[in-house]
Amino acid sequence: MGMWTIPETPPKDEKFSAEEIDSFIQTFAKEIVRRKMSVPAVIALEMAKPLSFLGHSACVVMGPLIEMVFDPKKIEKMTSILSERCHIERLLETIETMENSVEKAGG
């Protein structure tokens, strides 16, 4: 429990279990691939990696406003993903894997 330790794996104190986050990442990636927006999504996510914590904090601060428009559960999960850079990397890898399998299947 180091004061300045950077957690190697996502911290265990999150609101959602690893499975819940995983399934949300899968759904999110699937929607991006289905809409054929993998390329801009990969670029945006890769470039936004250093800013993920800013995004997370913005989601927390603007949460009460955003929740008026979008599903609060999804917003909370998105906030959780943004809280750690490793989640973003996982999302990127999932998009890449899904896109490659679609390409191979000839879709």
Next chain:
Amino acid sequence: MLTLSIWMGAIITLCCFSFLFKDNPFYRFAEHLFVGVSAGYYFSAISFHQVLKPNLLAKLFPASFGSGQEALAAPELWLIVPTILGILMLFRLSQELAWVSRFTVAFVMGVTTGLTIVLSTHQFLIPQIKKAIVPLFLKGQYIASFSNWVLVIGSIACLFYFFFSTEHRGPIYGTVSRVGIWYLMISFGAAFGATVMGRISLLIGRFQFLLQDWLKLI
């Protein structure tokens, strides 16, 4: 004070640049400090001093918060309504009484949806549709005609793409939506290019700060 500010700026800048090596405690420190300071800044300087004070407090309690002629004006008591609605929002902090904030949410949703329907049609929808309606055949102006074709085809193809209720398959629907994707890629590319240009100019600014203001080398 100026020297202190420059030194702080230089240390924070170097901490941020350290991310280029890898995620490290210095970057995390700078990132968390930035989030804390910006949240505090927006809370005090923007939310309170730029919005709440002139729009609510100066009108509700002019003698205490108003300046100039405003201080002599009569209090605008009807502003108690948004104040109460705002305070109701804070009930979200309690789990049992969170439902009380629904009145505020309902009011805000009513106002924004009502305005959205008319304003977005008036200010965005109609002008954008007008923009896409251009003459396709211009006598003797082949390049202009071609450009207008590009504009019209692009607008229609992208709209086809945005129709997600049906699968993007088939010779017509599939092809048109694919063309839409190409247009979207070009548009995202243009936005990406402009963003990168902006980021590079920010980067130059940071190097200028380090070399000129801090190290005084140039």
Next chain:
Amino acid sequence: MVFLKRTLPLIITFSTGIIMILAFFSGPDVPKLKSLEDEVQKWTQIIFVFTMVLGEVSLLRLNLDKVSRKVDGWGYNLVLVIGFVSMTLLGFIAGFESRIEKGQSYWWIENALVNQKFVTVEGVEIDKDGNATVAVVDQNGEKSTTQTTKLKGSIMAWFSSCEQVVFDGVFKAAQATMFSLLAFFVASASFRAFRVKSKEAVLLMGSAFIVMIGNVPVGNFITELFSKIELGPFNLGFVDIPALKEWIMTYPSSAAQSAILIGAMLGYISASLKVMAGVERSYLGGEN
């Protein structure tokens, strides 16, 4: 209770929505209704501030919770809390105006760090727009006028300077550097994009490249270079990078942006109608 928790909010949404639409369509003959359009927008601005307060409290609670449980890296959360509390206090105090009185001396602050001078107030005048102008004289006897907001007492001036130090030293520096970092990630982002789907990536990167070089002198240089190249009967003089950039921005890019806006607005309007009619109720949260 169900009436209070569900039916009443739905009635509020429907009626305020209808009032706003009527306010938009009302002419100058119904000034009270017309004025609601602007007035209610100011109300929502005030409500948004309270909503932001709620968000800020959530951020603070989230981080304090991590500090109290001493999770891995809790020191960073502590840094965030310290940054938040100190900037809030500084910004809050520094934002207030000093009470200006004739004959008293104040710091005249143009920029809290580089441009401050000590002046004495000679008189205050209020113009016909209600704005106060202050006549001041500095220590060299030079007379000038300024606004009340720029004059601060010694303690307030000190707080202003401290706020400016944190603003310039942390906020501005970190914001500019963190966003400039993205310039370094262009290469890895492009590499990953090409790995995912090369056709789309070529289109995206191609247009990005043209927009970038079209914006800088290199674009003109390449255009000039092309005009000098002769490939047998062909001359590449027709390749004009800045013009090509303009064309991309005005036609294909603009077409896609129009479509994005049209699609988004249609979606927004249909969602708004659903909310007003009470079909979409997720914004009310919970089951009850």
